Amino acid sequence: MSAGWSWYVIALIALNIFGCVWLLWWTGKRRPGDPAPTDTSHYWDGDLTEYNKPMPRWWINLFYITIVFAIGYLAYYPGLGNLPGIGNWTSAGKHQRDKERFDATLEETFRPYVGQRIDVIARDPTAVALGRSIFSNTCATCHGSSAQGAIGYPNLTDDIWHWGGSPERILETVMQGREGVMPEWGKVLTGMKGDNAVDYVIAYVRTLSEPASMQNNFMAAQGKPLYDGVCVACHGPDGKGNQALGAPDLTDGYWMYGTSKASLYQTIAHGRHGVMPAHGELLGETRSRLVAAYVWSLSHGDGDDADSGADAAAPGAR
Incomplete structure (x- = not known):
């Protein structure tokens, strides 16, 4: 903290300690004209009398001892603003x-x-x-x-x-x-095969885990050449991926980002960037x-x- 705040804390602590000492001294002393400890004339229920007896001296002394302990504690530990304390504790x-x-x-x-x-x-x-x-x-x-x-x-x-x-x-x-990057291929594929190019690749990629679905599948047939021209570099001609690159196996049916068409479209068209x-x-x-x-x-x-x-x-x- 700044020097100004440090002095503010020290002054506040000193004021509180002084206030406690003064309060004990002021309330513990008797003054001329004070009624006797047993003479307050306050009665309840006929036999309950309020007295004005001061606290026992030993009790007052315990409070003073507590104050002395507090001063020693604040001196030993760094309790006074920025002062380190004589114990150098932090x-x-x-x-x-x-x-x-x-x-x-x-x-x-x-x-x-x-x-x-x-x-x-x-x-x-x-x-x-x-x-x-x-x-x-x-x-x-x-x-x-x-x-x-x-x-x-x-x-x-x-x-x-x-x-x-x-x-x-x-x-x-x-x-x-690990840092796995799937590039954005949307613009490249669209330039090669038109607006449906990404959908074609999605259709073909889905057949890699279900080869039988390739038969009479027009969209998958359109997607195969696109896959062979763009995706094969990382995922391989058979779609089994490349562990050296972190390119996933596309034949096992496991899709880390989900199996929906929207998820696959996001992956192919806009790419992914995964970081471990x-x-x-x-x-x-x-x-x-x-x-x-x-x-x-x-x-x-x-x-x-x-x-x-x-x-x-x-x-x-x-």
Whole structure:
């Protein structure tokens, strides 16, 4: 706070302390002409008499002791404006000391999992419970408490992975984040095939997960050349995507932004920009490994069926 506000606080505190001392002194003394403590002549119900007895001296002295304690407290701790106090105590310093103590406790808790493979950690129930706790505090905001995601946020409990589902790829996602960009293709497609071009591509993309629907499908037939000319670079000729780019598999029937025509039109014509923030700096490597192990366990059970190779790719793409 500014120097002016600091002096204002100091003056206000001094005024209050002085006021308390004066009030105790003024109300505790007897003056010439005051009635005797037992002589007020106020009676109720015939036998209840109001007296004017002062408070006991020991009680008054307790109040004085309280005031002295308050002055000492304000002198030791920074209670007088900007003055630091003779104890040099600060809330920031207290927070830092508490943080260091709790960090040391956490480090001891996480020590057994330092550098361990994700699929190995996923077999440890205690580690999975720790990972679940970290997930709830850090990741559930977007992916939900059950990790089943929402529109625009992937479901982490299935076997569909856009960026790869191997243990190390999941750890990479957690620590470094991901940024998936679907460009706007509306103007390009319209220039190639007219106003219905995006609808044609939507019709063809839908057939990738249901090949039988391609038969006698005029709109899908119109959309295939457009797909081959524009979309194939990322999603591949068979529509199975590219995990290196985060391009989703279009043949599995999973649509992160919804299956409606309006949603697909928005994706193709106007594009999408999805960002998974990097959490490596926030969580550190070991905690990132724990949360990655928890996420990996959601679609692999307890890991007993895990490939011993940490880079073995999971089916599909998230």
